[in-house]
Amino acid sequence: MGDVWSELIGQERAVGTLRRAVEGHRHAMTHAWLFVGPPGSGRSNAAKAFAAALQCPRGGCGQCEECRTTLSGAHPDVTLLRTEQLSIGVDEVRALVGRANVAPVKQRHQVVVVEDADRVTERGADALLKGLEEPAPKTVWLLCAPNADDVIVTIRSRCRVIKLATPSDEAVTRLLVERDGVAPALAAHAARAAQGHVGRARMLARSEHARIRRHEILTLPGRLTSVSACLTAAENLVAAAKEEAEQTTSELDAKEMAALQEALGIGGRGTAKPRNAQAAIRDLEEQQKMRAKRLQRDSLDRVLTELTGYYRDVLAAQTAPDVPLVNADLADEIAPVAQRSTPEQTVRALDAILAARTALEGNVAPLLALESMLISLSLARRS
DSSP states (O other): OTTTTOOOOOOHHHHHHHHHHHHHHHHHHEEEEEOOTTTTTTTHHHHHHHHHHHHHHHHHHSSSSHHHHHTOOOOTTEEEEEEEOBBBBBHHHHHHHHHHHHHHHSSSSSEETTTTTGGGHHHHHHHHHHHSOOOOOOEEEOOOOOOOOSOOOHHHHTSSOOOOOOOOOHHHHHHHHHHHOOOOOHHHHHHHHHTTTTHHHHHHHHOOHHHHHHHHHHTTTGGOSSSSHHHHHHHHHHHHHHHHHHHHHHHHHHHHHHHHHHTOOOOSOOOOTTTTTTHHHHHHHHHHHHHHHHHHHHHHHHHHHHHHHHHHHHHHHHHHHTOOOTGGGGHHHHOOOOOOOOOOHHHHHHHHHHHHHHHHTOOOOHHHHHHHHHHHHHHHHHO
């Protein structure tokens, strides 16, 4: 294992800035940082590496107790908020601000990492702003978001922004080979297909099911031969996303409910049912439903990402044949599609995918959003 920076591939500029901040504390440090970058670029990993380096007496060696407990989430002076809900509410933010004002146990820093700062609600943002405006002397806030514009300007203006880049295919390939022991050919294929998303590349390299699922999605456009086929395909995609979310959460849901019931004294011999038990159970059930909804939406977002890559390749074949394909393994299928259609049709297909993503972000029913998209993709092929 290397130091805490070793897995931040392709982020030399960002790592250099963070190293200087750790080494020069008073001159280069600030109390609030905002890590931004595209999905898979490693925003939260960079924030946690920085948190570990701030706690480490050697600036992020990766070996000591401070580094190991920070990276594992067990350090007493590092608080990590990663929501599984669609938003982060004011109560959660107030709790974070309260935690941030506590003096560090080990006398170095009190670090608060918010992985999804773009999900903070408007009221939550007001509470967060107060925490950033009046920080405790040793408190450091590390916020993460896909883009600086996703965070309200009053918060953004109080943070130093660290921009992360999309890692190159070569860098992701080396990471998969050296760290995960993936065969070089498979690692290169996964890195290219994942378009710089390290987590997605690892999943494709490790899971045959993920590779099969990806192939099914990428061959979907060719099967959209009628309205009926579009409606069936949309239903299957939504059902698969729901099933994936349920498989991910079912065991966790059961454990959470059992722990809550035990805490409330439900089910044990001679225990009285607390008056507020039903309200607490309803709250947990609602949180679990919201988590499942987010996971389902994330699954559908991966579908849209794969389809975007497919039509990007079609457009490249039509207008820039020298540009390498993202889905090089499907070159024999993409070429005839590119020949049978025009760039204008392909752009309409890409617009339909973007419209579906916008609809899902606006809480349109997933089935309705996908039905509309797939029908548009079918019409784009024939118009």
